Amino acid sequence: MILCRSGSLWMLGLVCMITVATTAATSLPSSTSRRTSSFSLPLAIPRGGGWNPFGKASPPTLVQVLRDEKKQLETKVWQLQQQLxxxxxxxxxLHEASLALKAQGGSRKQVHALQQEVKHLKHRITQLETSVHQLTQLQEQIESMLQESQQKVQQLQQALTTSQADLVLQKDDYELRLAQLRLELEQQAAQQLQQLQTRLEAELQAAVQRAVEDLQHDHKRALVLQQESLTNDFNQRLAAEQAASKKLVQVERKKMRKLVRALADRERKEMAQQLRREQEQLQKQAQRQSNQKKAATSKTDTVRSPVK
Incomplete structure (x- = not known):
């Protein structure tokens, strides 16, 4: 009877330990537990099964069931790692895009913001991996405690086998307690782990989506700023080219004015020289005509003088 009572107390202590462990898993910090992928861990504890003091065939043990569930958990964890x-x-x-933006001469502030966001998201993923690791450890602890429970059940079976009278008296009571224990473990573990799974999955998807949207928004804003910067630079260069062109046109105009004035002066000089030559020719012609008139007059006087 003492062994039976101590076994019952140990079972109650085991239930408390598992409850505390699962509660600790569900109370992970939101910054860490936000990010896990979807996984399912239905704690399938056989109903009404377990050991049988009369040597009858028993259903699959809790250890075997937990091994199957562990394999399923490993598959889900692998899926989570693929998503990670x-x-x-x-x-x-996004990191390469930020590097490309930096290489193209983007705003240093925007590039730094992109890099900080990438670093922050990496830190979140690291926290997610830590949460997955903690959850795996929690599952291993539950499995270990259930294995210890199986060992205690076997010890109780051996002790009860040595005392058939006590076994008959306590058989129904222990079976009821074991069934209640299995039912409580199943309900608590399945409910709490399902709640943990749902919350972690939703928070991870929301966090990743927000991070990606923020990075895309910052990237688009950086591209717009870069385009505005390039447009301003082009306008400045165009204004500088236009100013230089105006100066060049003014210089060419001055040269043309000088050339026109030079040509005009040259033409005036040539016209003046031409006028002088024409005047000289006219003067020479007038002089010749005058000389001819004088010569003619002289001859006339010579002819008339004998007549007198």
Whole structure:
């Protein structure tokens, strides 16, 4: 009877330990538990099964069931790791985009903001991996405690086998307690782990989506700023080219004015020289005509003088 009572107390202590462990898992910080992928861990504890003191065939043990559930959990964790890898790929793409923006001469502030956001998301993913690791450890602890429970049940079976009278008296009571224990473990573990799964999945998807949207928004804003900067630079260069062209046109105009004045002066000089030559020719012609008239007059006088 003492062994039976101590076994019952140990079972109640085990229930308290599992409840505390699962409660600790559900109370993970939101910054860490936000980010996990979807996984399912239905704690399938056989109803009405377990050991049988009369040597009859028993259903699958809790250990075997937990091993199957552990394999399913490993598959879900692998799926989570694949999603994490996909997120890392997106982060790498955004990181390369930020590097490309930096290489193209984008705003240093925008590039720094992109890099900080990428770093922040990496830190969140690291926290997610830590949460997955803690959840895996929690599952291992539950499995270990249930294995210890199985060992205690076996010890109780051996003790009860040595005392058939006490076994007959306590058989129904222990079976009821074991059934209640299995039912409580199943309900508590399944409910709490399902709640944890739902919350972690929703928070992870929301956090990743917000981070990606923020990075895309910052990237678009950086591209717009870069385009505005390039447009302003082009306008400044165009204004400088126009000013230089105006100066060049003014210089050419001055040269043309000088050339026109030079040509005009040259033409005036040539016209003046031409006029002088014409005047000289006219003067020479007038002089010749005058000389001819004088010569003619002289001859006339010579002819008339004998007549007198």
């Amino acid at each position: 890898q996909s997120t890392r790929t997106q982060l790498q793409d």
